[in-house]
Structures are given as C-alpha cells and as structure tokens.
Amino acid sequence: MAETLSLHPDRLFSSDPIQRDIAGRLYAKIKDLPIVSPHGHTDPSWFADNENFSNATELLVQPDHYLLRMLFSFGIPLQALGFKNRDLTKGDTGIPVETDPKVIWRTFASHYYLFQGTPTNIWLDYVFVNVFGMKEVLCAENADTYYETITAALQTPSFKPQALFERFNIEVIATTEGALDDLRHHKKIKQSDWNGRVITAFRPDNVTDPEFEGFEENLIKLAEVTNINIDTFAGYLASLQNRRYYFKEMGATSTDHGHATARTLDLSDDEKEALYQTIRSTNFSAEDADRFRAQMLTEMAAMSIEDGLVMQIHPGVYRNHNQSLFEQFGRDKGADIPVATEYVNNLRPLLNKYGSHPKFKVIVFTLDETNYTRELAPLAGHYPALKLGPAWWFHDSPEGMRRYRQQVTETAGFYNTVGFNDDTRAFLSIPARHDVARRMDCAFLAELVSDHRLSEKQAEKIAYDLTYSLAKDAYDL
Amino acid sequence: MAETLSLHPDRLFSSDPIQRDIAGRLYAKIKDLPIVSPHGHTDPSWFADNENFSNATELLVQPDHYLLRMLFSFGIPLQALGFKNRDLTKGDTGIPVETDPKVIWRTFASHYYLFQGTPTNIWLDYVFVNVFGMKEVLCAENADTYYETITAALQTPSFKPQALFERFNIEVIATTEGALDDLRHHKKIKQSDWNGRVITAFRPDNVTDPEFEGFEENLIKLAEVTNINIDTFAGYLASLQNRRYYFKEMGATSTDHGHATARTLDLSDDEKEALYQTIRSTNFSAEDADRFRAQMLTEMAAMSIEDGLVMQIHPGVYRNHNQSLFEQFGRDKGADIPVATEYVNNLRPLLNKYGSHPKFKVIVFTLDETNYTRELAPLAGHYPALKLGPAWWFHDSPEGMRRYRQQVTETAGFYNTVGFNDDTRAFLSIPARHDVARRMDCAFLAELVSDHRLSEKQAEKIAYDLTYSLAKDAYDL
Amino acid sequence: MAETLSLHPDRLFSSDPIQRDIAGRLYAKIKDLPIVSPHGHTDPSWFADNENFSNATELLVQPDHYLLRMLFSFGIPLQALGFKNRDLTKGDTGIPVETDPKVIWRTFASHYYLFQGTPTNIWLDYVFVNVFGMKEVLCAENADTYYETITAALQTPSFKPQALFERFNIEVIATTEGALDDLRHHKKIKQSDWNGRVITAFRPDNVTDPEFEGFEENLIKLAEVTNINIDTFAGYLASLQNRRYYFKEMGATSTDHGHATARTLDLSDDEKEALYQTIRSTNFSAEDADRFRAQMLTEMAAMSIEDGLVMQIHPGVYRNHNQSLFEQFGRDKGADIPVATEYVNNLRPLLNKYGSHPKFKVIVFTLDETNYTRELAPLAGHYPALKLGPAWWFHDSPEGMRRYRQQVTETAGFYNTVGFNDDTRAFLSIPARHDVARRMDCAFLAELVSDHRLSEKQAEKIAYDLTYSLAKDAYDL
Structure with a gap:
C-alpha cells in the first residue's frame, strides 16, 4: 500500500x-x-x-533533466520516456519509442523511490500536495490515479x-x-x-x-x-x-x-x-x-x-x-x-x-x-x-x-x-x-x-x- | 589509573x-x-x-598501516615496531630492530592516546571489548595485561x-x-x-x-x-x-x-x-x-x-x-x-x-x-x-x-x-x-x-x- | 534604536x-x-x-584588512577610510581623502551590519564589551558615543x-x-x-x-x-x-x-x-x-x-x-x-x-x-x-x-x-x-x-x- x-x-x-x-x-x-x-x-x-498544459508527463517528466538523468542512470532508455532518436543511422538500438504519456508516467512512478534523499523528491511532493492535492506517495500502484488527477486538473482554467x-x-x-x-x-x-x-x-x-x-x-x-x-x-x-x-x-x-x-x-x-x-x-x-x-x-x-x-x-x-x-x-x-x-x-x-x-x-x-x-x-x-x-x-x-x-x-x-x-x-x-x-x-x-x-x-x-x-x-x- | x-x-x-x-x-x-x-x-x-594467529602484535599492530603511519609520525622508527631494513647499505640509521612482540605492544599501548578522534580508536576499542572482553582503555599501565589476554585468546579454537x-x-x-x-x-x-x-x-x-x-x-x-x-x-x-x-x-x-x-x-x-x-x-x-x-x-x-x-x-x-x-x-x-x-x-x-x-x-x-x-x-x-x-x-x-x-x-x-x-x-x-x-x-x-x-x-x-x-x-x- | x-x-x-x-x-x-x-x-x-594608542579609528579600523575589504566591497573607497593614493598620476579618481577619524568611524559604524555572520563581528563585539564596556550594538546612531568612549579610554594608563x-x-x-x-x-x-x-x-x-x-x-x-x-x-x-x-x-x-x-x-x-x-x-x-x-x-x-x-x-x-x-x-x-x-x-x-x-x-x-x-x-x-x-x-x-x-x-x-x-x-x-x-x-x-x-x-x-x-x-x- x-x-x-x-x-x-x-x-x-x-x-x-x-x-x-x-x-x-x-x-x-x-x-x-x-x-x-x-x-x-x-x-x-x-x-x-x-x-492549458497538456498532461502530467509532458509537463512534469519530459522537460525535467533531473528526472531524465536519474531514470537513465538506472538503465531506462530515453526512448522509454518518449524521446525519439534523431539519427537512426547512428547507434540505433532498436529500442521502441514510447508514445503513450500514461505509460511513461508509470515508468516514472515505479522509479520514484530513486529520488529519495534528492531535492527532486522534495519539489515534486510539494507540487503533488500543494498544486494537485495528492494524498499518497507516488508509486507504481497509484501511478494511473496520479496521472489522471493531474492531467484533468491541467485542463481547467485555474x-x-x-x-x-x-x-x-x-x-x-x-x-x-x-x-x-x-x-x-x-x-x-x-x-x-x-x-x-x-x-x-x-x-x-x-x-x-x-x-x-x-x-x-x-x-x-x-x-x-x-x-x-x-x-x-x-x-x-x-x-x-x-x-x-x-x-x-x-x-x-x-x-x-x-x-x-x-x-x-x-x-x-x-x-x-x-x-x-x-x-x-x-x-x-x-x-x-x-x-x-x-x-x-x-x-x-x-x-x-x-x-x-x-x-x-x-x-x-x-x-x-x-x-x-x-x-x-x-x-x-x-x-x-x-x-x-x-x-x-x-x-x-x-x-x-x-x-x-x-x-x-x-x-x-x-x-x-x-x-x-x-x-x-x-x-x-x-x-x-x-x-x-x-x-x-x-x-x-x-x-x-x-x-x-x-x-x-x-x-x-x-x-x-x-x-x-x-x-x-x-x-x-x-x-x-x-x-x-x-x-x-x-x-x-x-x-x-x-x-x-x-x-x-x-x-x-x-x-x-x-x-x-x-x-x-x-x-x- | x-x-x-x-x-x-x-x-x-x-x-x-x-x-x-x-x-x-x-x-x-x-x-x-x-x-x-x-x-x-x-x-x-x-x-x-x-x-591460530600468533600474538597481539603480529595480528593487530604490524599489518595495520593506519597504526604504523601514526606511530611513525610521532618519531617512532619502524625498527621499533619490529620491521627490518631491507637494505642496510642505504640510510641505515643504526636503529636496533625490536624483536620482542611484547615490547612492540608496549610502544603501541603507550601511544594509543594519539588515535583519539580517529577511526582506529573506534575500531580497536570495538575489537578489544567485543572480541577480547577488555574493560579498560589501553594505555602503558595495562599494556602487558592486554598483550597476554589477547595472545592467550588467540591460541584457542574459538x-x-x-x-x-x-x-x-x-x-x-x-x-x-x-x-x-x-x-x-x-x-x-x-x-x-x-x-x-x-x-x-x-x-x-x-x-x-x-x-x-x-x-x-x-x-x-x-x-x-x-x-x-x-x-x-x-x-x-x-x-x-x-x-x-x-x-x-x-x-x-x-x-x-x-x-x-x-x-x-x-x-x-x-x-x-x-x-x-x-x-x-x-x-x-x-x-x-x-x-x-x-x-x-x-x-x-x-x-x-x-x-x-x-x-x-x-x-x-x-x-x-x-x-x-x-x-x-x-x-x-x-x-x-x-x-x-x-x-x-x-x-x-x-x-x-x-x-x-x-x-x-x-x-x-x-x-x-x-x-x-x-x-x-x-x-x-x-x-x-x-x-x-x-x-x-x-x-x-x-x-x-x-x-x-x-x-x-x-x-x-x-x-x-x-x-x-x-x-x-x-x-x-x-x-x-x-x-x-x-x-x-x-x-x-x-x-x-x-x-x-x-x-x-x-x-x-x-x-x-x-x-x-x-x-x-x-x-x- | x-x-x-x-x-x-x-x-x-x-x-x-x-x-x-x-x-x-x-x-x-x-x-x-x-x-x-x-x-x-x-x-x-x-x-x-x-x-598610548591614538584613537578608535587608527587602532581598530585602519590596520584591519578584514574591515577594509568588506567596506571596499560595498563601494566605500579607501580614501573615505583615510588612505591617501600614493601616486596621483595614475587612476586618481578625485575622491577626497577623509582626514577626520571620527567621520571615518561613522562610515564604519553605519556599515557594521555587513559583518553579521562573519568573525569580525564576533571579535569586535568581544572587544567592545570586554575591553570598552559598550552596551549597544554599534550602528550609525551610536557611532559618536562609541568613538568618544573608546578614544577616551585609550588615553588612560590601563x-x-x-x-x-x-x-x-x-x-x-x-x-x-x-x-x-x-x-x-x-x-x-x-x-x-x-x-x-x-x-x-x-x-x-x-x-x-x-x-x-x-x-x-x-x-x-x-x-x-x-x-x-x-x-x-x-x-x-x-x-x-x-x-x-x-x-x-x-x-x-x-x-x-x-x-x-x-x-x-x-x-x-x-x-x-x-x-x-x-x-x-x-x-x-x-x-x-x-x-x-x-x-x-x-x-x-x-x-x-x-x-x-x-x-x-x-x-x-x-x-x-x-x-x-x-x-x-x-x-x-x-x-x-x-x-x-x-x-x-x-x-x-x-x-x-x-x-x-x-x-x-x-x-x-x-x-x-x-x-x-x-x-x-x-x-x-x-x-x-x-x-x-x-x-x-x-x-x-x-x-x-x-x-x-x-x-x-x-x-x-x-x-x-x-x-x-x-x-x-x-x-x-x-x-x-x-x-x-x-x-x-x-x-x-x-x-x-x-x-x-x-x-x-x-x-x-x-x-x-x-x-x-x-x-x-x-x-x-
């Protein structure tokens, strides 16, 4: 739990x-x-x-190089975070590019524990609580709820x-x-x-x-x-x-x-x-x-x-x-x-x-x-x-x-x-x-x-x- | 005392x-x-x-470069710790090589205060208490007791x-x-x-x-x-x-x-x-x-x-x-x-x-x-x-x-x-x-x-x- | 106050x-x-x-390079602290040299807050209290009192x-x-x-x-x-x-x-x-x-x-x-x-x-x-x-x-x-x-x-x- x-x-x-x-x-x-x-x-x-911002992944995961680096350091390729290789002639590893933002969010969520002890954890928990009213620590189990709550909120005028x-x-x-x-x-x-x-x-x-x-x-x-x-x-x-x-x-x-x-x-x-x-x-x-x-x-x-x-x-x-x-x-x-x-x-x-x-x-x-x-x-x-x-x-x-x-x-x-x-x-x-x-x-x-x-x-x-x-x-x- | x-x-x-x-x-x-x-x-x-290990000095003093360096830094030549010059043609200072392990232990014991505030002190006190059951801080006065207790223990099967x-x-x-x-x-x-x-x-x-x-x-x-x-x-x-x-x-x-x-x-x-x-x-x-x-x-x-x-x-x-x-x-x-x-x-x-x-x-x-x-x-x-x-x-x-x-x-x-x-x-x-x-x-x-x-x-x-x-x-x- | x-x-x-x-x-x-x-x-x-030492400024301000550097870093030219350019042919900025030690002391006093958190503050407060018996934190308002008290004390045999x-x-x-x-x-x-x-x-x-x-x-x-x-x-x-x-x-x-x-x-x-x-x-x-x-x-x-x-x-x-x-x-x-x-x-x-x-x-x-x-x-x-x-x-x-x-x-x-x-x-x-x-x-x-x-x-x-x-x-x- x-x-x-x-x-x-x-x-x-x-x-x-x-x-x-x-x-x-x-x-x-x-x-x-x-x-x-x-x-x-x-x-x-x-x-x-x-x-309006589009969704949780595009706003919170993909532009944040603190997130990208830590996830990459645990062997998660950037393709799995939705990034396309720009030159497939060089070093193409055949790794498929994930296009579903919800799947990317799940990957992030299930690795959120990696950020314990880092400022990323402090910043994001602050955002989750104060901006989106979340009440549980982000993890694999609540990844979808998180994604949907945040993405829905982002569609509103406020x-x-x-x-x-x-x-x-x-x-x-x-x-x-x-x-x-x-x-x-x-x-x-x-x-x-x-x-x-x-x-x-x-x-x-x-x-x-x-x-x-x-x-x-x-x-x-x-x-x-x-x-x-x-x-x-x-x-x-x-x-x-x-x-x-x-x-x-x-x-x-x-x-x-x-x-x-x-x-x-x-x-x-x-x-x-x-x-x-x-x-x-x-x-x-x-x-x-x-x-x-x-x-x-x-x-x-x-x-x-x-x-x-x-x-x-x-x-x-x-x-x-x-x-x-x-x-x-x-x-x-x-x-x-x-x-x-x-x-x-x-x-x-x-x-x-x-x-x-x-x-x-x-x-x-x-x-x-x-x-x-x-x-x-x-x-x-x-x-x-x-x-x-x-x-x-x-x-x-x-x-x-x-x-x-x-x-x-x-x-x-x-x-x-x-x-x-x-x-x-x-x-x-x-x-x-x-x-x-x-x-x-x-x-x-x-x-x-x-x-x-x-x-x-x-x-x-x-x-x-x-x-x-x-x-x-x-x-x- | x-x-x-x-x-x-x-x-x-x-x-x-x-x-x-x-x-x-x-x-x-x-x-x-x-x-x-x-x-x-x-x-x-x-x-x-x-x-079985031989004695307190051979086991605890001579192989530990943390001990050697600190003792040397206070002017104790390695000969006094039992080390033989390998080339007497170069730089022989005529310092006699101590061969009695108990005498070497005494030298160490009387300088044990030098290690206060260093990890050596923490490690050795742990060993003295937990492995050998010692009850006093090592010093010149109890050096022989220490040496004998440890050396005797080392001869036993456990x-x-x-x-x-x-x-x-x-x-x-x-x-x-x-x-x-x-x-x-x-x-x-x-x-x-x-x-x-x-x-x-x-x-x-x-x-x-x-x-x-x-x-x-x-x-x-x-x-x-x-x-x-x-x-x-x-x-x-x-x-x-x-x-x-x-x-x-x-x-x-x-x-x-x-x-x-x-x-x-x-x-x-x-x-x-x-x-x-x-x-x-x-x-x-x-x-x-x-x-x-x-x-x-x-x-x-x-x-x-x-x-x-x-x-x-x-x-x-x-x-x-x-x-x-x-x-x-x-x-x-x-x-x-x-x-x-x-x-x-x-x-x-x-x-x-x-x-x-x-x-x-x-x-x-x-x-x-x-x-x-x-x-x-x-x-x-x-x-x-x-x-x-x-x-x-x-x-x-x-x-x-x-x-x-x-x-x-x-x-x-x-x-x-x-x-x-x-x-x-x-x-x-x-x-x-x-x-x-x-x-x-x-x-x-x-x-x-x-x-x-x-x-x-x-x-x-x-x-x-x-x-x-x-x-x-x-x-x- | x-x-x-x-x-x-x-x-x-x-x-x-x-x-x-x-x-x-x-x-x-x-x-x-x-x-x-x-x-x-x-x-x-x-x-x-x-x-006897001469006055508060000559004794406490002018010889102390910790003071000079901090005051200079806030744009106070050394001339304002009583220092004469030694070569007026080079880089003379036309800044007048302050000669009244009391005026220099005022400049120092009104910038004393800059030293908060630095050892200068600790040292000087110790001197002010223990050597001169001052009872207020030095600032622009009490600069003259400070100067006079210290300078007067300095004239005495003790x-x-x-x-x-x-x-x-x-x-x-x-x-x-x-x-x-x-x-x-x-x-x-x-x-x-x-x-x-x-x-x-x-x-x-x-x-x-x-x-x-x-x-x-x-x-x-x-x-x-x-x-x-x-x-x-x-x-x-x-x-x-x-x-x-x-x-x-x-x-x-x-x-x-x-x-x-x-x-x-x-x-x-x-x-x-x-x-x-x-x-x-x-x-x-x-x-x-x-x-x-x-x-x-x-x-x-x-x-x-x-x-x-x-x-x-x-x-x-x-x-x-x-x-x-x-x-x-x-x-x-x-x-x-x-x-x-x-x-x-x-x-x-x-x-x-x-x-x-x-x-x-x-x-x-x-x-x-x-x-x-x-x-x-x-x-x-x-x-x-x-x-x-x-x-x-x-x-x-x-x-x-x-x-x-x-x-x-x-x-x-x-x-x-x-x-x-x-x-x-x-x-x-x-x-x-x-x-x-x-x-x-x-x-x-x-x-x-x-x-x-x-x-x-x-x-x-x-x-x-x-x-x-x-x-x-x-x-x-």
Whole structure:
C-alpha cells in the first residue's frame, strides 16, 4: 500500500527544539513574500498564449533533466520516456519509442523511490500536495490515479499559466533568450492586458562562442537582424550592443554567459581586431576560440556599464558529456557534468578593468563548491562589482544550500550574495524551490541565533533580505 | 589509573534525542544482518589453513598501516615496531630492530592516546571489548595485561580464522589477488568441507601497469601461466581474459584497478598495437606508460561486458611518498598520500564507449572528496554502468562517511551507491568497520527523517539496502 | 534604536543541551589559561615604547584588512577610510581623502551590519564589551558615543600596550620581522624592566624571493648587515644563517615563509650555485625565481635542523590581486585572494630530505581547505617533522575551525596539530580570537563526547593540550 503523503510544517528545520522554533518564527515572517525569480528558463509562450498544459508527463517528466538523468542512470532508455532518436543511422538500438504519456508516467512512478534523499523528491511532493492535492506517495500502484488527477486538473482554467503565475504569487520572473530571439512572446505579454511581469535575459553564447553550434550562421543573422555591418570587431560589438538595447526594451535587466571556464582577457584593440578576423575566417584553433570567449566577457562587462544590464557568469560545466546520447537526443538530457573551475586568475583581467567600477555589477556562480571559501567568497568580499550567485543547479538543494551559507558567509557576509535563483524550466516547481531556499536560509540563521552569533532581530532582517530585497537590488528589479 | 572502557549503545548517533531515537530504531533493524564484504585484503591462507594467529602484535599492530603511519609520525622508527631494513647499505640509521612482540605492544599501548578522534580508536576499542572482553582503555599501565589476554585468546579454537569468520556473521568476503596468483588458498577453501564463502578479486596492476615493479618479468610469467603467446596485443589481451576466467572460476565477481589517475583512452586498433609494442620494447616514456594504463582500463571494461566481472577503479594515490622509507621497508607502511584527482575528462573515453552498456558495471572510488558533488555524483547520476564506491580508506570514518552521504545523495540518490567496503587486511576489525558504517548510515537517515525529508518507513528500507542489498546487487554476490 | 549588546556565556556552543553542557564544562577548565601566541603581526614598538594608542579609528579600523575589504566591497573607497593614493598620476579618481577619524568611524559604524555572520563581528563585539564596556550594538546612531568612549579610554594608563598585554594574560607573543630588521624594539623590550615576553620570528621572503620588491638591494643590505661576502651561494647561505642566529638571540623560536606555492626542490650543489648566479644576474625567468624560492625552502629546513628554529610555511595566496588598488594604496588592503594549492608533489623534495629527521619541525598552513583531508592530514599523519598549522586567515572563524577539526582529526589526530595562531596585527582582538578558538575546540570535543567517540576525561586533556601545551611544544616556547 502506498504511504501517506503530507508536508510537515517544520520540514527542513533542525530537530533541535531551540533551532526549530527559531527557524519556524523566522520562516513565518517571510514565507508569504512574493516570489522574485530573476534567473530561469520557463517558456515565455506559456504566459503569452496562456494555453492549458497538456498532461502530467509532458509537463512534469519530459522537460525535467533531473528526472531524465536519474531514470537513465538506472538503465531506462530515453526512448522509454518518449524521446525519439534523431539519427537512426547512428547507434540505433532498436529500442521502441514510447508514445503513450500514461505509460511513461508509470515508468516514472515505479522509479520514484530513486529520488529519495534528492531535492527532486522534495519539489515534486510539494507540487503533488500543494498544486494537485495528492494524498499518497507516488508509486507504481497509484501511478494511473496520479496521472489522471493531474492531467484533468491541467485542463481547467485555474491551471492555465497566468492563473498559476498569480496563484504562485510571482512578482517578477525572468526567462532567458538567445541573442537572436525576436522576443515575440515578451512583446505579446507586454502588449496584453495581463499584468504579470515576465521579462527576458540576454544570453549571447550563440553569437559570442565560436564553438557554439551554427556560430558563423548566427553571426550572419545577427548582422541582418541589427542591420549593422559586422566585418570589423567594432561593428560586431555595435550589433551586440544593439541587441542588448532591444532586450532591455523588452524588460531585460540582466545578461547571462555560460562558458566552459571563467577565463577573461583584456586585449589591446589591435589584438582584438586580429582575433576577431581569425574567428571570422573559421580557421581558428581551440585556444583562439577560448581567447575570444574570454575577451567577450570583458566586452560584455563594458557594455553592462553602458546599458546597465547586470552580468551573470555561469561557468564550469562539461556540456553533453555522453557523446552518443547527444547525437541521438540533443542537449539538456541530463548529461552535463561539472568540472573543476578556477576564478582567481581567470577573472582577474575583467575584475582589474571593471571590478571596482561603481556602475558595474557581475554575479558569479559555481558548480565547483571548492571555490566557495577559497576563491569566490574572498573575491566577492573585496570587489565592489562582484556578487555571489546562490547555490546553483546540482546544489540548489538542502545540503547544497547549507554548505553555501556555511562556506560563504564568514568571508563575504550575507550582503555580497543575491538571494535565490530557481533557474528552472519546471514552472510548477518554482514555489517549491523558493520554499526550500527560504526554509534553508531560516534554518541556517536559526543556528546562528541559537549559538548567539546573531540576535533573532538581526536574523529577521537578514531573512527578509535573503528572500526579497537582495534579489530585487542585485538584479535591479 | 586506566579509564573504564565500554561501548555505548548509542555511539555515533546524534545527541539530539529525536535523531538519536530514530537512528536507534533504524539500527536495531539492520545491526544483525550478515556482513557482505565485497572488497578487501584479508589473507586467504588464514581461511584455507585455519591456523591460530600468533600474538597481539603480529595480528593487530604490524599489518595495520593506519597504526604504523601514526606511530611513525610521532618519531617512532619502524625498527621499533619490529620491521627490518631491507637494505642496510642505504640510510641505515643504526636503529636496533625490536624483536620482542611484547615490547612492540608496549610502544603501541603507550601511544594509543594519539588515535583519539580517529577511526582506529573506534575500531580497536570495538575489537578489544567485543572480541577480547577488555574493560579498560589501553594505555602503558595495562599494556602487558592486554598483550597476554589477547595472545592467550588467540591460541584457542574459538579464535581460529574460520571460527571468527562464523562468529562475525560474514556471508561472503572477497580477498584481492594479483593476476599471476595461483589462487591455491581459494582452491583449498573450495575443496574443503568448510562452507565459508571466501572469494578472490582480480587485480591485474602488476601486468597492466608498465611502471609496476617487475612488469616485464610478470608478462613473461603471464604468457607461461596461460600458455598464450603474448607477442601481439591481441595475444596479451587473450591471456588476460584467460586469467579473468580462472579467477571467475575461483569465485571472483569483480576486478580492481589501482592507478595513479582515472585516465582512460579509446585508441584505434593500430594505435593499441603500436603502443603495446613500445611498452614491450621496455623503451617507453612515462606518457607511454600512462597511455597504456589508460587504454587497459577500457580493455578491462570490454572484458567485463564479456565475462560479467564487475570493475572497480581506485585511483588517486601517490604511493610510497617517502622514498627512503620505501627503500628500507617496502610498500604499505603508511606513506601513501592522496592527490587531486580528475574524473570528468579522464573517464570520458571509457564511459562514452561502455558507460551506457546494459551489461557493464563499474564502481568508482575517490580519495579526493572534492569530487563527490562536483564530478562523481553527477556522473553516477547519469551513466547506467557507473556506481559510486563508498567512502574509501582515509574516509571510512564517521566524519568521512557523513560527508559522503551529505555530498553524494542529493545528486546520485542512495541507489547509485553500492553499500559498504571494509577494504582491510585487519581481519578482526571487520565487524567494527561495518558497525561504524551501519551506525553512520542510520544517523544520516535519522537526520533526514527528523527534518521530514524521508518517512521512517522509507528510511528503514533504505537502511536495509545500504547494509545488505546494494552490495549484493552491485557485486553480483 | 540600537540593539542591546551582550556576550552570551554559551556562545558558539551547540544549542543541543547535551553538547552545550559538555562544551561548557570543558571550556570552564581552559578559558583562563594564559594566551600563547606563537605567530602574529603585532608591532613590537607598541610594547617597547608603551605609548598610548591614538584613537578608535587608527587602532581598530585602519590596520584591519578584514574591515577594509568588506567596506571596499560595498563601494566605500579607501580614501573615505583615510588612505591617501600614493601616486596621483595614475587612476586618481578625485575622491577626497577623509582626514577626520571620527567621520571615518561613522562610515564604519553605519556599515557594521555587513559583518553579521562573519568573525569580525564576533571579535569586535568581544572587544567592545570586554575591553570598552559598550552596551549597544554599534550602528550609525551610536557611532559618536562609541568613538568618544573608546578614544577616551585609550588615553588612560590601563590601556597602554603593556597594561593590555598583562590584562589579556598573554604568556608569550611572537611578532614577525623581515630578515633585515634590526630588531631594535625587541632589544629594547629585552633590556627593559618589563617582563612581558615579546619575541620575534624570522621572515626572510624579502631576501629569498627574487620577485620580492627590492630583492637585489635587500641582498646588498644583507651582505652589509652581516658583513659576509655573498657572491657565492655558500656565502649567501652563511649570511642568512647569521641573521637567523641574531633573530634567535632576540628570542625567535621560528621562521616563516610566505610563498605563492608550496613548491620545494632539492638541487645538487652545482645546480644551486648556477641558479644563484642566474638570480644575482637579475636576468632570470619566472621559472628561475620559482625554482630559487623552492630550493630556499629546503635550505631553510637544513638551517632549522642546525639552529633549532621551527619552520612555518604559509603558501597559496595571490597577493595584491587588485592591481590598481595596489598601485594606489600598497599591500595589505584586503585584496589578497587564496588559490588552489598543491602539497603532495610540491613538498616531497623537502620531506624526502628532512621530513623524518628527528631535529626538524615544519608547520604547514593552507587557505585551500580541500587539502585538509586529501593532502595535509595524510602528510602530517605520516612525516615526523610535519605538523599542521591551525585554520588560517579566512578560516580562523567558527565554521572554518569546525571544518578544520572535522576534516583533519580523523587522519592526523589531535597531536599532529599545533594549537591556535591568532596571526593578527589587531592587538585588541587577540583575546577574542583565542576565545573563539577555545570555544570551537570545546564545541567540537563536546560533539565527540556526546556521541561517545571520546570520554569527557579524554576531552578535558585534549582541550588543555589544544589550548596550551601543543603551541608551547610545537614552537619550543
């Protein structure tokens, strides 16, 4: 028989009664604050078109790379989760592609126990209880009931994207779009009667990373879209600035850069022009490409000072580590793996140039936790422009968030951090993720209060800032 | 006066009453499960010959590199612990070699306080109380009593290896033998009336690592033993496959590979043959040797798919760091030091080739804890073939195990891990080590239950799996 | 209104009543032990001249790089804290230099909330309460009262350096001086009637690091001061040995070496002479300089065996990361950033040569916490000469100290560590820093007692040793 499912009001707080009570009091004061989501990957067309979501599987299973990776790690092929091989000439294993969403849901349900102890379990249970009113832990036996209940609910008006946005108490949410995106959905939202604030963020990797798929064609489109000649580096920069202004018009307050490393450079004008021409010749080395990306971070910083967009750097991932999976199924299927990342030498050119500039803001993230105490907290605790992004991706979890606060706070304080990012395309999980962050921050503060490192009054103010003000300030929202 | 020695029933559980009680309940359900020991270094001749052990010093002090290293670090020369310099022409310090085991025991006893706070203390106190019924903390004053009590007990029938094996409730234990071992002890055990399950594991470093002492002669023996011509790479591989089948016949279910790094390669057939010939010429560079080791991991993976032996990789140790100690006293004297280890790039060739193969299983270990969250949990949470070995060597300790679960679980879950390995040649400490692992797992689960991340019922099932099923499944036992 | 300020007697102890009570009992037994401060940066002239300190700002704000860095990170220019640009031709921002110490204090006070959760907050609150009797948390509103109260107190006899030294119950304090220092203040203290023990430590980086500012002139001075011809490497070494003996005469028991890495070398005599001549030619590469530093660590070790000075190595910092800040304001303004550091390969030449020598002692520190379990605890747990320095600089904080004990103890034990270093030039904060260390050690021991890894009697002895004996022994005090 399935276990009863419920959300304990004290979940994620210490079982020590002193800490638990302090955490509970802190949490009570901030739990109902609106959600500020300055960085994420929801689809703006949801909010623009406001169509009902289709079914449980398409909404909750297939777009969530946390789910895909864990299921795949237990030998469930992506075909069994409804994904079609894109190239049957290579590595076709003859595995049939499952097309019935209910069957896929059953596969997921019968493996739900694999997620015990992971944040996925916490997020989904929150969604199951709070959004869909489920009362049993998901398992093979109740898979169909679950599927039908959720899918039926999704057909109703109160489960349309805009209704959920309001129900979730979202004050503002940022999506992320490539530099060439026409932002038609954001435009539509802006022109509509709906008052929800959905903004974009400028993600130019596809036109700044020479090794990005289709880079050369992307540059041609960039020139077309902006109607700027990009034969020179200056022209290329002008066209990027042009796009940034367009994104800003559509509400963007930030840019985002996802390079393999945090390398930056500060070349002379001649060097930059020569490097750009090498890159444009398409006859460039891996080191050329790397230097170009490095220089482009510094150029983007210069533009941030000009146009006021806050810069975000998300480095340190080996994308698409599983080559044949990538060839068959493409990106974002759960095969991205963090790598050791270096910041002190790599960021120095950029920070020496702009790190003390009063108009510059750069938010740096890491998947290599060894940098929290060694590099990032010390850097953030010195450079005025640099703030530390929250525990990211694999680390936006109870233990990950705890380590983040324990390792960052003593050197950088609370006020060199920027609040929480949900960074997700799993729309329904957004309140769950913010709830975990709020609880873990309160639990951390409760420990500092319980051993007299902070007064409870100080902790109250900090909890409010971590939940609300810091994100608003850091991202100029 | 010596302190009273006793083992508290709640040891290693949180002092928080809520967590302590949950941990106690979980532990009560699994504490008596049989010991599954899929990876270790006990001597198979003990079980084959079933002779009494000699004395306290020879059994408990001299083979334990944890003891040797700590005593050495306080200036006690190995000679004082009974070790003879093997080459008196080099670095002979004129220190006399102690030959009286009782005197050596006294030296150990009077320095036993050095181990406070280390797992050695926990393991040995467990042995002293549970195996020998001691009632005082070991110190200089009671050293002789200790020595005599233990040595006397060891002469009795109930302290013979087979009797202890049964008393320890060991369901199966794996030893580790080099590729050229004739496995006579395992054969003898198999052919005997005794029903204890003692299996071997295939450790081929001495014939796959060109820099292993005696590598070239080892290859000649390999050819002789298998009666296979190894002039070509194909012949060499065939002879290794031959040995693997022999080990499998003698009960092996796994192989083990202890390289300095986790590097793997996937060369073409021509490249492999050429590299092999270079290695055989004995005129090879360090890089050649490294590439050969890297390629051999991939070859071993291919053979695992063929013969079903589970692969284990234990990388990242600088062996014999203290050169003169090595020259005088040889390997395994406590001078092996972990080094920073990289997995994401290094394992990619192997994982891209076989990481998604349904018949392949590889268990990866680390001594570089920075990889838990950054590299290993993400890799294990994606590749079907890859499971994560438990906290290893310097880390099979309360704090080490806690960090392992805290850092691995959120990304890889519980079910991409493989239960506990005692990995020891200290036979008497095996129950103590498993007990520490069981207690720490229960303590970790109790924290998750206490803050409502798991229900107690879920935790019970997981505790059982961590203690018993995962090791049985992962190692095909 | 300002919050009430008080120091809770149980601060930094766990809120769990069992652990808190054990910690309290342990702490009660060691809290009044005299302060042994074997490594730090106080100014010996304070104790030699025994003049009153000037005012709150000059004593508490301006010399403290923890304060400067955090304030700078929130956009407060150093000019606003009273620092004059040294070169107005470069990067002069026209920011006026504040000269009124009270105005600077106000700036600090109104940003004091930034330090919440950092050790600075703990140290300063301790000083405010215990040294100056303040009763409110520092903030903008009470800034002037604070300034006036502190500044007035500083004018009185009981706040003179020698009086504070006695009031702080300091048994011995070591300062740090460059190799060319004439140690006049130490001489004066020695010759005075005052009995306070203020000793020096030999810091030769300015004459052993070819990339140190003014290296070549420093060598010329070295030759002059020692009256030794340094044209050969042997002469250079003799002059260094000469300085070491002078420092030893003035009370030094240790040397200190602050290189960018932990690299050591063991070159032949010819190689050393050739390298020295290259360095003296001033026409050397970065690699030459690095090799010279590496060799000099080994030479210093040899001299330590000769003269008995304990060696300290503090590697792994990128000094003066912010180039323009350095050009304008010089060293030690809060822009030093830790970098990843390697010990196993780097220290091997030195450790292989002297690591087992009975007369050698070397204390190694790190700012890269990943080395605690991976490299440093294993090395300290093997080599007799090597002991582990305490949690250092960015890590001499509650969480930093906790991680240190949790990660070091299981492999190296307590007795391969050396007690606490305050390592500060902030004289008033010394008792606060030692108090934090004592409390965190007691809290850590209390956890081990509470889960039955140690008896309370064992913990009492260890607490005493961590607080007092280990530092005395390790530094031969």
